[in-house]
Amino acid sequence: MKNFKSSYLKITSTIFIVLMLLVSLSSAALAADDVLKVRAINGADISTMDPAYYYGDEELNIDLSFYSKLIRFKAASSEWELDAAEEFEVSDDGKVIEFKLREGIQFHHGYGELTTEDVKFSFERIADPDNNSPYKNDWATLEEVEIIDRYRGRIILSEPYAPLFTQTLAYNPGSIISKKAYQEKGDNFATNPVGSGPYYWEDWDPGEKITLNRFEDYFGDLPDFRRIEIYPISEVRMAEIALDAGELNSTQISYDSFAIYNQRADINVEQVAVTRQVYLGFNMQEEPFKDKNVRKAIRYAVNVDEILQGAYNNIAARANSSIVEGVLGHWEAALQYELDLEKARGYLAKAGYEDGFQTELVVPVREPLPEAGQIIRQQLLEIGIDAKIQMTDSSFDYLSESRSNMHLQDWGPTLDPDRWTKWWHSDHIGSWNFKNYSNPEYDSLVEAAILELDQDKRAELYIEQQKILDEDVSAVWISHGAHLQASQEHIKPVFLTQRSQYRYWEIAE
Structure with missing residues (x-):
C-alpha cells in the first residue's frame, strides 16, 4: 500500500505541475525565443549535482553544460575536442597526459579562476576509494594529478586506461569543480553546485523545476538560450499536453504518439538512435x-x-x-x-x-x-x-x-x-x-x-x-531503445548519443 500510495501521489503531483505550468506562465514569457522550456530526460528529477555521485540521466545531461572538462565531445559527434585545456599531449606509453589550461576560465558565482589545483582536487576526489564514488573505477589506474604550475599539470597513470578519453575525461568523472566552493559548501555543494560551463545553477524546486542561466563570462561561445527551465514531468502524456499548449518547447514523446506529431507542420520530430x-x-x-x-x-x-x-x-x-x-x-x-x-x-x-x-x-x-x-x-x-x-x-x-x-x-x-x-x-x-x-x-x-x-x-x-x-x-x-523528441518549430536540439546537451540546443532560423 505504501508503494501504491507513493506512485499515486507522484502521478497526482505530476498533473498538478503541468496544470500550474499551463495556468501560471504568461503567453509573453512563453514566446520568448531565448528561453528553453523542456522536459527532463525520461521525466526524472535530479538527486545531486555532485559529479562524483550521479545516478540519473538528467544529472549527466545538465553536467555536460554546467562543468568544464579538459576535453569534451563535439556536438552530434563521438569525436572529442579540447575544452578547458588548450594543450593536451599523451605519452607514447599512454601513462602520462600533460595538459595546459586556458588562462582566465572563471567559475560561476565569483569563485575565481579555474586552475590545476581544481583539476587535481576534482579527479583525485572521485578516484579516492574512501569517498565511495560509483565512478571511482573510471579512474582505476590514476596515481596522481601532478601540479606543474597554475595552468600546467600531468595526469599520471599506473597503467594505460583505454576508456580514458571516451568515458572518463569527457563525462562526469572528468568534470572540474571549484575546490574552494566544495570546501566552503560541504554537503550543500550537491544542491548548490559551482562549475565553469556555459550555464550556471540558478534554482531547483525539487519535483517541479530546475533553472539554469547562461553564464555571460563563459570562456567559449555562448549558447543561444539565455535561460533553461527543466521540468521533471514523469508522465510523458502530461508532457505532451504541455507541448500542445505551448508551455513546453520540447519534450520526449511516447511511441504511440510518434505518427501523430510527425504529421504536424508546427512540430519538429527527431527519432534518435540511442545507446541504451x-x-x-x-x-x-x-x-x-x-x-x-x-x-x-x-x-x-x-x-x-x-x-x-x-x-x-x-x-x-x-x-x-x-x-x-x-x-x-x-x-x-x-x-x-x-x-x-x-x-x-x-x-x-x-x-x-x-x-x-x-x-x-x-x-x-x-x-x-x-x-x-x-x-x-x-x-x-x-x-x-x-x-x-x-x-x-x-x-x-x-x-x-x-x-x-x-x-x-x-x-x-x-x-x-x-x-x-x-x-x-x-x-x-x-x-x-x-x-x-x-x-x-x-x-x-x-x-x-x-x-x-x-x-x-x-x-x-x-x-x-x-x-x-x-x-x-x-x-x-x-x-537498445529509441528516443523520440518533439520540439516547436523554432527549436533545434542537437544530440550526443542518447542525451541532448543543453549547450548545443539552437534557435532554428
Whole structure:
C-alpha cells in the first residue's frame, strides 16, 4: 500500500505541475525565443549535482553544460575536442597526459579562476576509494594529478586506461569543480553546485523545476538560450499536453504518439538512435533465480517481439546482447532466443518448479516500461510464474535496498564499451550490479579490456564478456531503445548519443 500510495501521489503531483505550468506562465514569457522550456530526460528529477555521485540521466545531461572538462565531445559527434585545456599531449606509453589550461576560465558565482589545483582536487576526489564514488573505477589506474604550475599539470597513470578519453575525461568523472566552493559548501555543494560551463545553477524546486542561466563570462561561445527551465514531468502524456499548449518547447514523446506529431507542420520530430540497455534482470544469488534452469525457462517464456510491438510500437529494434551496434565490441553473431513454452516448462520442471512460483518484478514508472512489464507478467503466467509488479520512481534506490528478485532496467551507457558490461563485475555488487552476478572469468575480462589499447583486441574481449553473460543467462535482452523528441518549430536540439546537451540546443532560423 505504501508503494501504491507513493506512485499515486507522484502521478497526482505530476498533473498538478503541468496544470500550474499551463495556468501560471504568461503567453509573453512563453514566446520568448531565448528561453528553453523542456522536459527532463525520461521525466526524472535530479538527486545531486555532485559529479562524483550521479545516478540519473538528467544529472549527466545538465553536467555536460554546467562543468568544464579538459576535453569534451563535439556536438552530434563521438569525436572529442579540447575544452578547458588548450594543450593536451599523451605519452607514447599512454601513462602520462600533460595538459595546459586556458588562462582566465572563471567559475560561476565569483569563485575565481579555474586552475590545476581544481583539476587535481576534482579527479583525485572521485578516484579516492574512501569517498565511495560509483565512478571511482573510471579512474582505476590514476596515481596522481601532478601540479606543474597554475595552468600546467600531468595526469599520471599506473597503467594505460583505454576508456580514458571516451568515458572518463569527457563525462562526469572528468568534470572540474571549484575546490574552494566544495570546501566552503560541504554537503550543500550537491544542491548548490559551482562549475565553469556555459550555464550556471540558478534554482531547483525539487519535483517541479530546475533553472539554469547562461553564464555571460563563459570562456567559449555562448549558447543561444539565455535561460533553461527543466521540468521533471514523469508522465510523458502530461508532457505532451504541455507541448500542445505551448508551455513546453520540447519534450520526449511516447511511441504511440510518434505518427501523430510527425504529421504536424508546427512540430519538429527527431527519432534518435540511442545507446541504451533495456533488459529483464534477476537476483542471481537468491532462489529461485540462483538456478540457471529457472533463468533459461524465463528466457524461452519471454516473447521479445511481442514486447517491442506492444510497448515500443515496433519503433525500437530488438537487442540480443549487451552492446549496441556502433559501439566497439558489438557482438553481431549473438544468439536470438525465440518463444518456446515447451522448453520453458521443461527447464522449470528441471529446477523443481513444475507448478511455477510467485515473485516480484520491479518496474520503473518511465514510459514504456510499465507496458513492457505488464506484457512480461502475462507471458510468465503462461508457465506458472506469477510476477507481482512493483512500480518504483527510482529503480536504483529500490533495488539497492531490496535486492529484488527480478527487475526491468532501462539505462544509457556512454560511447565506450566499458560501461556496457562493467556493471556485471563483482566489485559492483551492492551498487550498480543489481543482478548480484559474480563470475571470476568475466571479472578478469572486464579488467583486461580497460587496459587493452589495441582496438581490435579490445573488441574481442568485450565479445567474450557477452558470450559469458549469454551462457550464464544473466539477462533477457529486449532492446537498445529509441528516443523520440518533439520540439516547436523554432527549436533545434542537437544530440550526443542518447542525451541532448543543453549547450548545443539552437534557435532554428
